[in-house]
Amino acid sequence: MSTTVSELKAKGVPFVNNEPSKVTYLNHENTVASWLLTLDHKRIGVMYLISMTFMFLLGGIFAGIIRAELITPKGDMLSSDFYNKTFTAHGVIMVFFVLIPAVPASLGNFIMPLMLGAKDVAFPRLNLMSWYLYVIGAVFTLLAMLLGGVDTGWTFYTPLSSTYSNGNVMVVAAGLFILGFSSILTGLNFIVTIHRMRAPGLTWFRLPLFVWALYATSIIQLLGTPVIAITLSLLGLERVLGVGIFDPRLGGDPILFQHLFWFYSHPAVYIMILPPLGVASELVTTFSRKPIFGYQMIAGSSLAIAIFSFIVWAHHMFTSGISPYAAMFFSLLTFSVAIPSGIKVFTWLGTMWRGSIVNDSPMWFAYGFIGLFTIGGLTGLFLSTLGTDIHLHDTYFVVAHFHYVMVGGAIVGLMGGLHFWWPKMFGRMYNEPLAKLSAFFVFAGFNLTFFPQFLLGYLGMPRRYHEYPAEMQVMNVFSTAGALVLGLGYIMPMIYLTYAAFWGPKASKNPWGATTLDWTATDSPPTPHNFEGQPVVTEEPYHYKSTENKEHALAH
Amino acid sequence: MHTDTKVTGHSGQVQAGGHDVGHGHASDLAHHFENHYQQHEAGNLGMWMFLSTEVLFFGGMFGAYTVYRYKFEKVFEQASNILDPLLGGINTIILLFSSVTMALAVRSAQQGKGKAIVGWMAATIIFGLAFLGVKAFEWKHDFAIHVFPTKDFCWSYAREMHKTHQHPEYKPNAPAKFYEEDAKNPESKQGKLFFFLYFTMTGLHGLHMIIGFGIMAVIMVYAWNGYYTKNYFVPVESVGLYWHFVDLVWIFLYPLLYLLGAHLASH
Numbered sequence: 136m137s138t139t140v141s142e143l144k145a146k147g148v149p150f151v152n153n154e155p156s157k158v159t160y161l162n163h164e165n166t167v168a169s170w171l172l173t174l175d176h177k178r179i180g181v182m183y184l185i186s187m188t189f190m191f192l193l194g195g196i197f198a199g200i201i202r203a204e205l206i207t208p209k210g211d212m213l214s215s216d217f218y219n220k221t222f223t224a225h226g227v228i229m230v231f232f233v234l235i236p237a238v239p240a241s242l243g244n245f246i247m248p249l250m251l252g253a254k255d256v257a258f259p260r261l262n263l264m265s266w267y268l269y270v271i272g273a274v275f276t277l278l279a280m281l282l283g284g285v286d287t288g289w290t291f292y293t294p295l296s297s298t299y300s301n302g303n304v305m306v307v308a309a310g311l312f313i314l315g316f317s318s319i320l321t322g323l324n325f326i327v328t329i330h331r332m333r334a335p336g337l338t339w340f341r342l343p344l345f346v347w348a349l350y351a352t353s354i355i356q357l358l359g360t361p362v363i364a365i366t367l368s369l370l371g372l373e374r375v376l377g378v379g380i381f382d383p384r385l386g387g388d389p390i391l392f393q394h395l396f397w398f399y400s401h402p403a404v405y406i407m408i409l410p411p412l413g414v415a416s417e418l419v420t421t422f423s424r425k426p427i428f429g430y431q432m433i434a435g436s437s438l439a440i441a442i443f444s445f446i447v448w449a450h451h452m453f454t455s456g457i458s459p460y461a462a463m464f465f466s467l468l469t470f471s472v473a474i475p476s477g478i479k480v481f482t483w484l485g486t487m488w489r490g491s492i493v494n495d496s497p498m499w500f501a502y503g504f505i506g507l508f509t510i511g512g513l514t515g516l517f518l519s520t521l522g523t524d525i526h527l528h529d530t531y532f533v534v535a536h537f538h539y540v541m542v543g544g545a546i547v548g549l550m551g552g553l554h555f556w557w558p559k560m561f562g563r564m565y566n567e568p569l570a571k572l573s574a575f576f577v578f579a580g581f582n583l584t585f586f587p588q589f590l591l592g593y594l595g596m597p598r599r600y601h602e603y604p605a606e607m608q609v610m611n612v613f614s615t616a617g618a619l620v621l622g623l624g625y626i627m628p629m630i631y632l633t634y635a636a637f638w639g640p641k642a643s644k645n646p647w648g649a650t651t652l653d654w655t656a657t658d659s660p661p662t663p664h665n666f667e668g669q670p671v672v673t674e675e676p677y678h679y680k681s682t683e684n685k686e687h688a689l690a691h
Numbered sequence: 692m693h694t695d696t697k698v699t700g701h702s703g704q705v706q707a708g709g710h711d712v713g714h715g716h717a718s719d720l721a722h723h724f725e726n727h728y729q730q731h732e733a734g735n736l737g738m739w740m741f742l743s744t745e746v747l748f749f750g751g752m753f754g755a756y757t758v759y760r761y762k763f764e765k766v767f768e769q770a771s772n773i774l775d776p777l778l779g780g781i782n783t784i785i786l787l788f789s790s791v792t793m794a795l796a797v798r799s800a801q802q803g804k805g806k807a808i809v810g811w812m813a814a815t816i817i818f819g820l821a822f823l824g825v826k827a828f829e830w831k832h833d834f835a836i837h838v839f840p841t842k843d844f845c846w847s848y849a850r851e852m853h854k855t856h857q858h859p860e861y862k863p864n865a866p867a868k869f870y871e872e873d874a875k876n877p878e879s880k881q882g883k884l885f886f887f888l889y890f891t892m893t894g895l896h897g898l899h900m901i902i903g904f905g906i907m908a909v910i911m912v913y914a915w916n917g918y919y920t921k922n923y924f925v926p927v928e929s930v931g932l933y934w935h936f937v938d939l940v941w942i943f944l945y946p947l948l949y950l951l952g953a954h955l956a957s958h
């Protein structure tokens with residue numbers, strides 16, 4: 136059995152790998168074309184990571200502008216129109232180009248085939264195509280921003296987006312339509328890969344939980360995304376033909392747009408959060424040195440969340456004028472999502488309990504993730520309660536809630552996963568103290584930014600305005616200050632991880648002593664075809680021996 | 692331990708001689724698959740997954756249709772009556788025949804008969820073109836009676852033409868008095884919604900057929916050159932599934948759009 140970096144260091148064992156350089160997926164070809172035309176899931180994962188980081192920086196700049204405007208109660212920095220365009224740009228970029236593909240397209244692409252013992256995903260060409268669709272979708276969207284932007288918010292509600300907005304809406308809609316197919320193809324590819332490309336002996340209940348999470352995510356991508364595609368198409372046709380499919384003046388129904396929009400966009404939240412939940416399961420068991428508690432419950436809860444996600448969408452519409460009976464129904468169903476979510480949190484705690492916890496930096500991110508996800512999840516219950524939702528709807532409470540889930544969840548989960556798998560992806564270690572500092576900044580900065588927004592929302596500060604009553608300034612200043620700390624926590628890893636990828640000390644094959652195929656059967660970084668032969672699996676995924684075996688392991 | 696090469700269990704024993712990279716592979720087996728069975732099953736499942744996406748893609752429109760059909764029941768029946776169920780019926784039969792020929796193309800692929808694939812697919816395309824021909828004929832009439840949902844859409848004119856069994860030539864606008872009538876009648880907007888859905892749904896369906904023609908054309912070239920073997924014919928099978936799906940969409944569209952309400956009663 137393996138041990139961790141810190142334990143090895145304590146024993147004076149060098150954790151760096153001093154063997155001469157081997158042929159890896161990174162160095163076997165070096166031309167630009169060999170990257171842009173690659174069919175290798177690992178390279179495609181890295182390309183996704185780079186393009187998403189670029190979009191994340193852009194979206195982050197827009198977030199910074201929003202927070203700067205909100206330092207003062209008066210709308211003195213931006214016009215209300217420009218402010219609308221800024222938060223729309225922030226929302227569209229972050230939701231569609233960062234959060235949704237965040238973990239599946241980057242880490243999922245890179246790690247999942249390794250976990251399965253496969254040489255690649257089932258359809259490598261489709262995989263590359265989905266990256267290009269992502270880039271084309273991004274180009275369209277950024278073009279619309281350059282042409283003067285869109286002021287509808289990321290939700291594109293009609294008739295604002297159909298009757299009262301400029302034509303840039305069409306450009307963004309086209310971009311998102313194209314992007315949607317990128318997401319669909321990734322989901323399709325993953326489902327087929329998980330069904331058909333597993334190594335001999337790798338039965339469903341021997342799959343690492345990250346794979347289960349990606350499987351559940353892929354189902355949503357496959358079944359949810361086409362609905363937003365057709366909805367945006369109908370919106371476009373409405374604008375082009377002048378038919379009022381969502382326009383009440385012409386017999387149409389704007390509520391129908393909201394139904395169709397949220398039929399995708401609620402499940403989309405789970406496209407963002409399920410993969411980081413899977414990452415958290417990997418981190419918690421690895422760094423607790425203990426088999427995960429309730430493996431089948433966690434796997435099942437991922438599927439349950441995917442299924443529930445399709446039948447709760449109207450909780451976004453309690454104040455939109457839907458039938459009160461429908462509202463009660465959707466409220467009840469929304470509450471039930473708390474069950475599989477709670478299962479996850481409790482199984483992680485159960486795993487840590489009496490584990491031999493190793494506090495390496497990925498685990499720090501996992502702690503942050505669990506805390507933020509729990510707060511985000513629990514505040515969701517306030518919003519799924521019909522009575523309180525009427526008070527809280529469209530306030531900063533909602534903003535805080537979904538940032539806790541989508542950023543505290545998806546982004547912190549992504550960061551944890553990146554710190555965990557970075558040695559695998561690039562074969563080099565990063566600076567551990569800096570990583571811990573970043574984890575701390577992210578957690579502290581995040582809470583400082585968004586916790587005051589719960590209070591502001593409860594006091595009634597509406598979202599999407601560039602001004603607010605003077606008595607709300609203190610909390611807003613806290614929030615902006617938090618955003619600076621949070622920004623620092625994001626920028627740091629971009630620097631030290633990039634540095635580490637090129638110049639960090641070389642990592643061994645399995646620096647964390649993990650037990651899944653991605654660590655035990657491949658080199659760091661992997662060879663172009665991942666494995667020397669076909670790995671065979673004979674055990675459950677997390678066969679960590681309990682504490683007493685550790686001395687024995689070190690003695691090897 | 693991590694520097695140890697001896698690993699067990701989930702840690703992945705390496706199966707000796709199972710597979711040597713790049714060598715001993717048949718040319719019709721992609722490098723990342725272990726065998727033809729795995730490759731075939733992956734391609735097949737991939738197509739089924741794609742079709743499930745398609746179901747939801749059309750599903751959004753069927754959802755919108757259901758909402759407005761429920762809200763504007765009477766007008767939707769009147770609008771449906773304007774369409775010709777006989778032409779729609781003929782088209783249904785044509786498409787069913789095209790599915791038969793497509794099934795035979797897949798059968799030929801399973802038997803490894805490349806040239807037969809080409810023949811059956813050509814037949815499929817001919818049936819498909821016949822369908823689109825009938826559709827074009829219908830659409831021409833639809834344009835002439837101004838039910839295409841743009842600015843010159845005219846509900847009362849279309850109703851009038853239908854009642855009196857007229858087949859006018861297309862003119863840019865219907866006579867002015869019909870537009871005045873439309874302006875007074877809120878039902879004209881509801882009729883316009885029906886025809887919006889009709890043209891979008893049948894248009895999207897037609898687009899899928901045309902995409903199918905393109906894929907079939909490529910496959911026919913490969914098939915003619917003997918590219919497909921008994922071991923490798925996933926593309927043929929996949930386009931077959933796709934075609935049956937497109938056919939099936941029509942099986943739903945036909946009753947929803949053409950057979951709504953009692954054609955006999957509301958004339």
Ligand SMILES: [Cu+2]
Pocket residue numbers: 400401404447448450451
């Ligand atoms: Cu929701």
